Amino acid sequence: MSEQATAGFAVETRGSTQELGAFVVAARFDRTGRELAFGLGDGTLRLVDPAAPAGVWRPANLHDGAVLALAAHPVAGFVSGGDDGRLVHLDADGSAHEWAAFGMKWVEQVACFPGEKGLIACAVGKTVHLFDAAGHKLKELVHPSSVTGLAFDAKGKRIAASHYNGASLWFVAAKTDSPRVLEWKGSHIGLALHPEGEAVVTAMQENALHGWALPDGKHMRMSGYPGKTRALSFSRTGKWLATSGADAMVLWPFFGGGPMGKAPMELAGGDGVICSDAAFHPREEVVAGGFADGLVVLADVNSSRILPIAPPGRGPVSALAWSPAGTHLAIGTEGGFAAVVDLSKR
Amino acid sequence: MAAAVTSGPSGDTSAGADLIPVTVLTGYLGAGKTTLLNRILSEQHGRKYAVIINEFGELGVDNDLVVDTDEEVFEMNNGCVCCTVRGDLIRIVGGLMKRRDKFDGIIIETTGLANPAPVAQTFFIDEGVRARTRLDAIVTVVDAKHVLARLDDSHEAEDQIAFADVIVLNKTDLVTPQELADVEGRIRKINRFAVIHRTERAALPIAQILNQGAFDLARVLEREPDFLEDDAHEHNDDVTSVSFEVEQPIDPEKFNAWIGVLLADKGPDLLRTKGILSYQGDDRRFAFQAVHMIADGDFIGPWKVGEPRRSRIVFIGRNLNRPQLRRGFESCQAGPVS
Structure with a gap:
């Protein structure tokens, strides 16, 4: 990619960077877009105003151990889960509230549905605990084995969880809780829901994806990955699903009869380096991809044009997040490098 | 597979x-x-x-x-x-x-x-x-x-x-x-x-x-097993362990073919398999181990000067057919079988 070396990296001209000294597990913007949090392997969140990233990156000590999962609170602030077994809400004023403590069980997944009537779900072992936006526990949803991925649908009506031998789809408000179980033998290690509710897609232990078309439950199988897929990111309309785990960003077409029988689009490949993270822009058909050598690029899906964002050398990219309006991109790596890049029109 | x-x-x-x-x-x-x-x-x-x-x-x-x-x-x-x-x-x-x-x-x-x-x-x-x-x-x-x-x-x-x-x-x-x-x-x-x-x-x-x-x-066979041949349990459901040693160098192709079929076939019964092999024409020791069907092998350091280059393999498992395993391992030797 000699073209990129001469093109210059946006993080140098439009970015602000920090060395945070711990594995960046996740990055999230809050719902207002005025605050950005990096969740770290040292148990802290680092908070920064994306509009003034040269200022202080404030630490918030939330967990004794590592942050394992981070989500934007439905209204403001953040909700994090840790390997100390705690689910913690960091409110907009910067004070922390413990919502639940699960002892030696880890809180490995947190998902939020936005709004005043927002919802928060966390996965602890086999159980998904559901809370309202104020932190009141609503219910528990029990699965046959540990939950490895968690997502609300676009309306907050349903929640999907991946686990061994498939995924479960629950109606959040149902009086009697019995999920629709989507079965496929094997270990499912992560999940995404199509934004229009047309499919559930999981990543699998065997370096492949599995999907179920909704509502008919027809199976989809997407394979050929050299590594495990960690990132599953749909475009806003659900036209494309961007995935990590290959030596390019792999985008599956969810239109025109796809993804079955269609070849995926591969973007920013050719260097033999595994794509470790991918995140679709919240509005445009533009996708951010991070690689195992630290390279971060933006790719325009329709033109296949690549815009270099961050150069290699800072460790495998482990976190990518867009601000709600898509003006800022947050980057984090396993080595503790973090950046926020302003991509708004100037 | x-x-x-x-x-x-x-x-x-x-x-x-x-x-x-x-x-x-x-x-x-x-x-x-x-x-x-x-x-x-x-x-x-x-x-x-x-x-x-x-x-x-x-x-x-x-x-x-x-x-x-x-x-x-x-x-x-x-x-x-x-x-x-x-x-x-x-x-x-x-x-x-x-x-x-x-x-x-x-x-x-x-x-x-x-x-x-x-x-x-x-x-x-x-x-x-x-x-x-x-x-x-x-x-x-x-x-x-x-x-x-x-x-x-x-x-x-x-x-x-x-x-x-x-x-x-x-x-x-x-x-x-x-x-x-x-x-x-x-x-x-x-x-x-x-x-x-x-x-x-x-x-x-x-x-x-x-x-x-x-x-x-x-270090896969660092602890020398005692090569006692006193084991009467050759064909039953008890777990036993057997080991074999050959003097002639091993032909890697023959060994891979044999062990591949053996593990695929008998993997459920073979709990652990370990071996140190002298490959023909190679001065390095080849180490091999498996848990059921999942195998792993690589060259490790050279044979020591004066060390007898004998190939050894051990099996721990059920229904071990000693004569068959012995014949199989012996047939992996390069050149005419002694």
């Missing part, structure tokens, strides 16, 4: 130094696993361990991290019928690597009824686990007083002894010297290659438990 040959839990054996050693602690209910674990954790060793358990026992842990998990064993969709792994371990190892404080080791305590194979296979199969950890040894705690009865009524107790690299023969104060000798004889019939430590109340220096390097290819 043929045997799923991977490059092993530690990959290149010389690159194993940065990998976190993992000790698997097995043992039948009541054998003294928790007592041993407490001794490991309470000894003043100045090291920090992550301990993965299934239920919170009475563990004295100050410095160490204890993770509570449910053993979740699942089959890989790779065509190997016995290829099972622990999904919970894959997640936990991934999570531990995110912490800033690093660990000197990971200790996994299995439930009393657990088959050790899925734990061991996890460290061969999962790429993320292999990149960061190495399986060090399987340590099995055995109750000297009750083990003979357990062996008569459970496959699990037998499997745990068969898989062991180190056996802690505990509660020796509760048996007579003759009973102890009988128990050791029975253990040796199942697994003649493990190191046995006799203990009371699981008291022994942790140096005899941790950092054994038993799954390190370079």
Whole structure:
């Protein structure tokens, strides 16, 4: 990619960077877009105003151990889960509230549905605990084995969880809780829901994806990955699903009869380096991809044009997040490098 | 499919130094696993361990991290019928690597009824686990007083002894010297290659438990088995161990063809296989090991000057057909078979 070396990296001209000294597990913007949090392997969140990233990156000590999962609170602030077994809400004023403590069980997944009537779900072992936006526990949803991925649908009506031998789809408000179980033998290690509710897609232990078309439950199988897929990111309309785990960003077409029988689009490949993270822009058909050598690029899906964002050398990219309006991109790596890049029109 | 040959839990054996050693602690209910674990954790060793358990026992842990998990064993969709792994371990190892404080080791305590194979296979199969950890040894705690009865009524107790690299023969104060000798004889019939430590109340220096390097290819047959040919159990459901040695160099192609078919065919019965081979025309020792169908092999250091270049292989498993295995191994020799 000699073209990129001469093109210059946006993080140098439009970015602000920090060395945070711990594995960046996740990055999230809050719902207002005025605050950005990096969740770290040292148990802290680092908070920064994306509009003034040269200022202080404030630490918030939330967990004794590592942050394992981070989500934007439905209204403001953040909700994090840790390997100390705690689910913690960091409110907009910067004070922390413990919502639940699960002892030696880890809180490995947190998902939020936005709004005043927002919802928060966390996965602890086999159980998904559901809370309202104020932190009141609503219910528990029990699965046959540990939950490895968690997502609300676009309306907050349903929640999907991946686990061994498939995924479960629950109606959040149902009086009697019995999920629709989507079965496929094997270990499912992560999940995404199509934004229009047309499919559930999981990543699998065997370096492949599995999907179920909704509502008919027809199976989809997407394979050929050299590594495990960690990132599953749909475009806003659900036209494309961007995935990590290959030596390019792999985008599956969810239109025109796809993804079955269609070849995926591969973007920013050719260097033999595994794509470790991918995140679709919240509005445009533009996708951010991070690689195992630290390279971060933006790719325009329709033109296949690549815009270099961050150069290699800072460790495998482990976190990518867009601000709600898509003006800022947050980057984090396993080595503790973090950046926020302003991509708004100037 | 043929045997799923991977490059092993530690990959290149010389690159194993940065990998976190993992000790698997097995043992039948009541054998003294928790007592041993407490001794490991309470000894003043100045090291920090992550301990993965299934239920919170009475563990004295100050410095160490204890993770509570449910053993979740699942089959890989790779065509190997016995290829099972622990999904919970894959997640936990991934999570531990995110912490800033690093660990000197990971200790996994299995439930009393657990088959050790899925734990061991996890460290061969999962790429993320292999990149960061190495399986060090399987340590099995055995109750000297009750083990003979357990062996008569459970496959699990037998499997745990068969898989062991180190056996802690505990509660020796509760048996007579003759009973102890009988128990050791029975253990040796199942697994003649493990190191046995006799203990009371699981008291022994942790140096005899941790950092054994038993799954390190370079040390795969470090402990010379005694090549006694006294084993009458050749064709039944008991676990036994057999070993063979040949003088002529091995033809790698013949060996790969033979072992591939053997593991694919008999993998469910072959609990552990280990070998050190002298390949024709190569001055390096080739080390080989397998857990069921999952195999791993690589060249390790050169043969020492003056060292006899004999190839050896051992099998621990059920229904071992000694003559057939012997003929198979002998047919792997290069050139005319002697």
